[in-house]
Every structure is written in structure tokens, then in C-alpha cells.
Amino acid sequence: MEIIIQADAQHAVRLVARLLENRVRNKDSTVLGLATGRTMEQVYEQLAGCGASFKQCCSFNLDEYVGLSPDDPNSYRHYMQEHLFTKIDIDPANTHVPDGNASDLKQAAEDYERLIVQAGGIDVQLLGIGEAGHIGFNEPLSSLVSRTRDKCLTPTTRAQNAPMFGGDINRVPTRALTMGVGTILKARELILLATGSAKASIVAKAIEGPITSMVSASAIQLHPNCKVVVDEAAAQHLHGREYYDFVFANEPEWAAYRD
Ligand code: GLP
Numbered sequence: 001m002e003i004i005i006q007a008d009a010q011h012a013v014r015l016v017a018r019l020l021e022n023r024v025r026n027k028d029s030t031v032l033g034l035a036t037g038r039t040m041e042q043v044y045e046q047l048a049g050c051g052a053s054f055k056q057c058c059s060f061n062l063d064e065y066v067g068l069s070p071d072d073p074n075s076y077r078h079y080m081q082e083h084l085f086t087k088i089d090i091d092p093a094n095t096h097v098p099d100g101n102a103s104d105l106k107q108a109a110e111d112y113e114r115l116i117v118q119a120g121g122i123d124v125q126l127l128g129i130g131e132a133g134h135i136g137f138n139e140p141l142s143s144l145v146s147r148t149r150d151k152c153l154t155p156t157t158r159a160q161n162a163p164m165f166g167g168d169i170n171r172v173p174t175r176a177l178t179m180g181v182g183t184i185l186k187a188r189e190l191i192l193l194a195t196g197s198a199k200a201s202i203v204a205k206a207i208e209g210p211i212t213s214m215v216s217a218s219a220i221q222l223h224p225n226c227k228v229v230v231d232e233a234a235a236q237h238l239h240g241r242e243y244y245d246f247v248f249a250n251e252p253e254w255a256a257y258r259d
Contacts (some may be wrong), residue, residue: 030123201237
């Protein structure tokens with residue numbers, strides 16, 4: 001795992017957008033794993049404006065609320081349409097978001113796993129982190145080998161996402177269909193982005209704490225090709241930053257990304 005600490009959120013976002021752009025430009029048919037949340041909005045804005053073609057790409061989103069239709073303004077399908085898909089040249093048929101509105105969620109989950117395999121697996125998976133320590137919607141105690149399934153959301157997560165539902169936690173769905181931790185770990189590369197002081201304590205637990213299903217994001221420690229990009233605010237509780245900064249400053253692979 002490599003930890004890249006940037007001065008502020010703007011620089012962290014820019015670096016992640018550049019990494020993704022690089023992956024898209026280097027392989028015609030990149031399979032992108034995408035995430036939602038406020039943190040990603042700026043990433044998608046930059047990616048949409050980078051000039052790369054996504055014609056041959058295909059995408060799989062991490063998760064979707066159960067019970068929201070794709071055109072519900074709070075659905076993650078709607079979020080993706082608004083922030084990315086309608087702004088790039090990706091074929092809409094190649095964009096995938098779990099079907100949280102399916103009558104048979106178990107079947108929808110199995111179909112999603114199959115589609116990912118049929119696409120050749122995910123090349124690069126973008127991740128945010130929830131204050132409950134989740135990646136996707138893998139709430140505490142999610143099995144570290146779990147696959148796509150529906151999951152009950154924690155009160156912490158529902159409170160964190162309530163602002164998108166007019167501030168009313170009761171309007172936030174109680175369940176979501178999410179890739180599992182095991183699904184995420186199958187991606188060939190992981191890039192986790194976290195910004196802001198509200199994420200500082202959970203970021204430290206995920207990166208430097210023990211691997212535990214209580215913090216599903218800690219499972220990224222098991223991945224052989226994982227990058228974590230944070231701003232100073234989100235990095236404030238990290239103990240090993242002297243080493244992380246040294247790696248970023250010296251490793252040749254990062255030369256193009258140092259300002
Ligand atoms: C939701 C998503 C997560 C995302 C998290 C972070 O809970 N299911 O995948 O990481 O939001 O959201 P934000 O970027 O708004 O803090």
C-alpha cells in the first residue's frame with residue numbers, strides 16, 4: 001500500500017483524477033470500478049474535462065440504495081449520470097450500477113458479479129470511505145470475503161448521508177446493494193480517496209490499525225496494489241507519514257505526480 005498525502009483536498013482530488021486518466025489512456029478497454037459520495041464529485045468533474053475517450057471503457061459502481069428507482073435524484077445511478085456518464089463519451093450500455101430496485105435482490109447481486117467477471121474483472125477500483133469505516137456499503141462485520149449482496153445500513157452511515165435527503169435521516173434507505181469486500185479485493189488496483197478532518201480517525205484505523213471486519217476499509221491492507229490519497233486534514237492521525245512522504249518524494253512511479 002502507498003499513502004500519498006497532499007496539501008489540501010483540491011490537490012488530492014487532482015492526483016486521483018490524473019491516476020484514473022492515466023489508466024484510461026493506457027488501456028483502450030479499461031474496466032473502471034466507480035464510487036459515489038461528495039468526495040468523488042470533483043474527481044468526476046476533472047475526469048470529464050480531461051479530454052480522454054471512454055468509448056471502449058466499461059464501468060461498475062460499488063453500490064446502490066435498495067428501493068430507489070434509477071431516476072430518483074438520490075439514487076447512485078442518478079448521481080453517476082449527473083456527475084460523469086452524461087459528460088463523457090462512454091457507451092451508456094457499458095455503465096453498470098447495482099439494481100437496488102430489483103424485485104429479487106439476490107438474483108440482481110449474482111447477475112452483477114457475473115457481469116464483472118464477463119467484463120474481464122475490474123482494472124482499477126475507486127474507493128471512498130464512510131465514517132463507519134465502510135468501503136462501498138460494507139458496514140461493520142461485513143465478511144472480508146463477501147460478494148455483492150444487500151446490506152443493512154448503520155445509523156452512522158444514514159446520518160452521514162442524510163444531507164442528500166434533505167437532512168432527514170428517516171428518508172435515507174435502510175438497505176443497499178453493494179459489492180462485497182471480496183469483490184472489491186478482486187480488482188487489479190485500488191485507489192482510495194479521503195479528504196477532510198471528519199475522516200481522519202477512520203482513515204488511521206483503516207490504514208494503520210488491525211485488519212478487522214469492524215472496519216471493512218482495513219481489508220485494503222490485503223491488496224497487493226493499493227494507493228490511498230488523502231489531504232492533510234484526513235492524514236492528521238497517521239503515525240507513519242514520514243515514511244509515506246519519503247516514498248512519494250523518491251519513488252520513480254510518482255515523479256509525474258509531484259507538483
Ligand atoms: C457512501 C458510499 C461510499 C462512500 C461514502 C463516502 O456511503 N456508499 O462508497 O465512500 O459515501 O461519502 P462522502 O464522500 O460523501 O464522504
